[in-house]
Amino acid sequence: MSNLIFLPIVIPLLASIVAALFAKQLRGVRLFSQITAVLSLVFISGLTFYIFSEGTIVGQAGGWQAPYGISIVGDPLAMLLVTTTNVIGTAALFYAPRILERQQETFYFYGFYFLLISGVSGAFMTGDLFNLFVFFEVLLMASYGLIVLGNGKAQLRESFKYVLFNLFSSMLFIVSVAYIYSITGTVNFAQLAERVESVDQQGALTTVGVILFFVFAVKGAIFPLYYWLPNSYVVPNPVVSALFGALLTKVGIYSIIRIYTLIFVHETGVTHQLFIWLAMLTMLFGVIGALSTHNVKLIIAYNIIPAVGFMLMGVGLYSPESIAGSVYYLMHDMVIKGALFFLIGALVVAAGTKDLRQMSGVIQRYPLLGWIFFVASLILAGVPPFSGFIGKILLLEGGLAQEEFLLVIVALLSSLLILLSMMRIFVYGFWGEKMDGMSSDYKHIRKLTIPGVVLVGIAIFLGVGAEFVYPHIESISNMLYDRTEYISSVLKES
Amino acid sequence: MEFILIGLASLLFGTGIYNLLQKQLLRIIIGTVLVSHGAHLFLLTMARVKTGAPPLISDASSYTDPLPQALILTAIVISFGVTSFLLVLAYRTYTLNKTDNMEEMRGREYE
Amino acid sequence: MIDIIISLLLLIGTFFTFSGSLGIIRFPDVYTRLHAATKAATLGVAGVLLGAFFYLLFDQGIVSGKLLIGIVFVLMTAPISGHMISRAAYNSGVQLTQHTKHDQLNQDTRRTTK
């Protein structure tokens, strides 16, 4: 069983190679990718259910026991996120052929896609700090590949900035690993967790922890390190934006959740309080950005940022409820961001423009798109009974219980402004007199809408059917809060 | 000796950052290269240097910590991959945008 | 005894290497500097490496073929590199020092181009 745990990482890697090798046989590759994605989604879902019921599976690569080898840890949190990743990815694969140019598909879209999935899954599952760096690089490299697929002026320009920011944070990552290794002499999460506790002089460790935080903060787009995000997420093809929006920043925030609940919890008064402040600023500046533009894609891209703020808020509050809130929100946000980027891609194709000022009455021709977008907006804003609401309740509960009133008010205010930014699209873009120049290719738009519909359906389920999901999230959060299970399952031999 | 090396690594970081803050594509990339050298050097230094024989099994009594070396090796190769990509990207960016000045590539048209 | 020979090799090698570098610093133009690089430095490194070869051979009992090949390789490639650089320098228009007396290449090139 413990060898199966590598498959979520290895299958996409192999698929990536196959897809790249046969990239010119486009039809074959498409079919291969879709089949592979669906099959591995089925497999991973099964594995996840198994782990939910039977407990964490730890794969020690090459049979070397932790902390000497690299542990791939299939704990419920990791598996939950890997499953979500694959869900969104699979949806993206069915969206891609309809929105990508042929050129872009043949130039290794599918190769990059699988590489991205492999990197993201690896980042979720690894139990080793340096290995996390490696998986970061894998997923970043894949994202670089995806972002340059447009290969136009703007794409390349924004890609350059994007690559630089990530490169710099990667370097900071290495330095942080160096610092941590110097103090603790290990890079294994579980062993780090054990050792960090018993370090005498913790000031230096806290400082290092904060530096490491910034590494993830750049990837996770936390204030004030998200400058690279909006434009980099706007210039690529919608399917790429969807993958980015749903997966990339989430890896950063996942790492924060993991590391600042497992390892650096020795001085929460400093680190986690810092998170709370940054969470507030992230939410505020994110929505401010979302309100600042008439580019519909950019509105969605900016909306990634406040969501990150919400998740960070949960880590900052550091209580079982708030962590559960962050995890729920994380899962929810992956799904809904994927959906929104799909839908907004469809909207841009349908309306023939990205500019809200030139858009109106789209719903009159494309009611399904309009209504799904409307529901997606509500989900995003955390309106009950959808998925965003569950996470929000938990986070607010956590915040209020700790009397962080300012934080709660900022969170609610930004929820309101998120709704405003989304409703602006609905009211000014979908409503109104039927505009000229709208696409009349109903079939195409319909096909572009379907993947979004599926994801929105999942998001609705995550809210309405929260009872099927939440107990797992609760146990995940308890595991995160009480670290012993993770540590013991990884270090069981020693 | 380690403190001198830490100083050098920090200097590499500093100079790298200074270059990163410039306008020309080339300088910016040079900056990333310097920063990555600095990062690798940190990894080397923080594991303590010269504490024994090279990590090759022989009859020596003590060896230098091999783990950081393995990590650096991975990091070097990865940096190389990314830098190569970045170089080609810079080249393409330059040829398409017809400038190597980043300040002329702000791209505000999306707002 | 052998250690003394090795030491001498090392010292001589270092001396030549250092002198070559000094020449590269002090000589007036790229061509004269190349003289220093292709001769003194090459010889110097060959000396040091030979010292190392002997050390491994006699003190450690290791026959290090790679080191030997390395020496030969340097000796073989240094002049080629020097030639390449000087040609590149000349073709890219690097000026000779003002003290230069003859420049037949320049004259010939002018003749053929006219």
Place this chain on the structure above:
Amino acid sequence: MAVQIVVNLLIAITWMFLSETYDFVSFFVGYVIGIGLLFLLRRFLTDKYYMVRVFSVIKLILIFIKELILSSIEIVKHAYKPSINVEPGIFALPIDLTSDKEITLLTSLISLTPGTLSVSVSYDCKHVYIHAMDLPDVEASINDIKQTFESAIMEVTR
């Protein structure tokens, strides 16, 4: 020549099998024996005994090393002189060598000779342009190179 080397190698390996020691020393002994055998059988060989060429190569290398040492000393002298008063210049050396291999070898060797450095080869391969560190007399330099290297190279290649 290639055939001879292969034969020599076979002899060396055979020797290793015969002496049942498989290390460098026995290989070396076998190779030396092979050289001797080939020398004895040289009249039965169709082309020139290859060791002759090997000797000329060794001779060339020795010349080369000698020149290298001499020229290096020359350079070192200049490097430490308080003031550098040389008269550098470029001159054309007429050559009789034809193949690329030979010319490359020559230009390389020239570069290592005291005070000279090959800069360029003319398009018709009749001249090598040489930069000299100190060029008091062009003719003398030309003769010097022709006598030492060019003949030695020809010995090896022809």
Place this chain on the structure above:
Amino acid sequence: MLQDFGADMLSVTVWISFIGISLSIILLVYRTIKGPTNADRAVALDSIGINMMALVGLQAINLATDQLNDIVLLIGILLFIGTIAIAKFLEKGVIIDRHNH
């Protein structure tokens, strides 16, 4: 007696050589930075490589290991390739690079 002297001398020599070569590299770095032409830099860089080979050789004596020989050889090969590449580049670069100095 002589052997002891030789061993002592060797360690001193290696030390002296280390310093000599390092100083030599510093001189070359100066030339690399200073130029004035790129050809000068190429020469200096080439020499730095050669000096590095010597340095690695010294370290091989210092650590009494033959594992560094690969590096010596590799430096030699790379240096050659690199120098040729740079020279080729300098030669072609003339088209645009005319106003370099």
Place this chain on the structure above:
Amino acid sequence: MIFAIFAPLLLAIIIPFLSRWKDKIHTGWLILPIPFAVFIYFLQFVGSDFQPKVFSVDWIPSLDIALSFHLDGLSLLFALLISGIGTLVVLYSIYYLNHKEQLSHFYTYLYIFMTAMLGVILSDNVFGLYAFWEFTSISSFLLIGYWHHRERSRYGALKSMLITVFGGFSLLAGLILLTIVTGTTSIQGMVDQADTIVNSEFFPFILTFLILGAFTKSAQFPFHIWLPDAMEAPTPVSAYLHSATMVKAGIYLMARFSPILAGEPYVFIILSLVGLVTLTWGSYMAVRQTDLKGILAFSTISQLGMIMAMLGFGTKVALFAAVFHILNHATFKGSLFMIAGIVDHETGSRDIRKLGGLFTFMPVSATLAIFGTFSMAGVPLPFLNGFYSKEMFFKASLDNTASSPFAETLVTIIPILAVVGSIFTFIYSMYLFFNTFTGESQVDELPKHPHEAPKMMLLPPFILVLGVLTIGLFPTIFNESLITHAADAVYGGEANKDIYFWHGLIPAFYMSIAVVVIGAVMYLTKSKWDRIYHALPGRLSLNKVYDWIVAKTETASQAITQFYMTGSLRNYMVLLLTAISAIVISVMLITDGMNFDMAETAPITTSEVLVVLFMAAAAVATIFARNRIAIILIVGVVGYGMAVLFVMYRAPDLALTQLIVETVTVALFLLCFYHLPNLNKSKTTWFTKSTNVIISVVFGLIMMVVGISAYNGRAFDPIAQYFIDNSYKLGGGDNMVNVILVDFRGIDTLFEVAVLFGAALAIVAMIKLRRNKGAN
């Protein structure tokens, strides 16, 4: 009961599929039975022996969120209003809306709204309540924006949504705080712990959050501004939302929590004050309106203020009156909206200045309107229910006790404000009726020739007027079977029992008389007062505040975002580095993170120092180099220096790799920057340069200080010994680094190759795609 609540929602899902028959039959007919059935269902509970009922279905038990419904008197009253008036509104809409419109949308929204409203008033679980609450906001947004091709509709829809959702979020915070304080999510459970809540340190926050939720929803001053714009909705919607449902949700909320809140000094002050201000302001504003629906909108605002004020008084009388007035207001306001719709429908205009003398053309409508308006005005006639509750209101306004000096002042001005507000109410009621139905008719100026509406369209307002009269004539029946139970629920015990027409010559009676007399005089001389009515910029100014906030949010967002999202890589880098530096330095200082107790180090040797020096020199030189090849070569020096360091520090494998990588990188550099122009002397300002220097230096120093501290802070032996011991034994190799790479940490290596693979693909894609596609 669950079915009763969700029946409209279920139907809403089916409605779009019903629309295929819309050519044959108006969709409204098909769906009319549902609300009626719901009404009948709830009607069966009515009776003097009513006992609260509880129905519950688990939803998310692990979060203590359930669909648990508690049907008490208050809920029952509301449920009847919602389903009853809902039925009438659907019936009315069948005649009001043309069947060519997208009726399926309309009814879908309406039925979602109906379920949401029923859910709000029946939920016992606070999160259930909140969920339904938000759905009322959303469905009313859709209803208001039903004619979304009209700019005003979109504006009104967005405005109502923003304000009510704002309130909703606030309510959520309040509800969560309540669950934190009480440990239960059940409202009844909270009511049982009223003391815990009131004495909790969170109470001020709970109060603020709840009140904000209620005020925004119930259009209390100054959040009332969304309501007039919501009149852009089709009139059936207005009749429904603003008489009985949506706007009463806030009232309901305050009533629901009244057992906890009533009597609290702050509750008294805030609710009474805001309620009365809303009452006065709304009625004053209503007088100025010229649009029939505008008058009714502000009338609604003022009536809501009145009810809110009574909830604030918190006395038995006041609470009873509040509940009673909820019912009364629903009847007369519902009928008036419908009449206004009929007038609009049949004349094509709602402008009161163009209307007049319609009595002749529409006698039935006019008759119905008499009862509605006079009841609203509180004219003391025994068959008008409005008077009963108005009189009780006056009575309650005189019956307050003060607990603080401020409250004392308030207690004295409450009756005054009550009378003033009621005077205005009287005026606009008269104005509404007489200016529409009597006086000179201007038939020619109207878009349509007026005539009476179809009988069936008159039926809904007729039924409501019938309600007005029945309640007025037989208050006791309603009281015993319905209102008492509701009042008990609000009071949290035995509330007032009796409704009398004649209380005797109590002060309240004089107040009623004063209202009628002064009101009549002022109405008759209305033209003389016009200047006063228009003296204040009034409605416009508050709207302007809203518009200003929305516009400012947008422009300020733009300004802020454009200020720092400059697109300039350098600016971003500067911000990033400054932020990291500042925070890391602060953390270092706070946690005392610097550690200068020097740990053991390797000895310093000259040659190593020299190597370090040459690398340092080269690194610094990159800054000053002007020549592009020079800079590349100098960086090569640094790279080779790294290799030397690796050799010196016993890492031969690293040195090898570094050498190859560095050479290839330099070659690639040369290749890629082949065509680039030289690095011209950049025109950077002195300021830019010095910030660059400062940032680089500071960041470098931080790295150094943290590095030194981390170095000195070694607390454990590294795990290296295991590798040293086991590389050969277990890994089968004598080069430990290699063994680690391919065996212990094989995954690293595998994915390092994956990175190279990705890089290669990306490079190929970049180069090849260009050829095929060309620059765009």
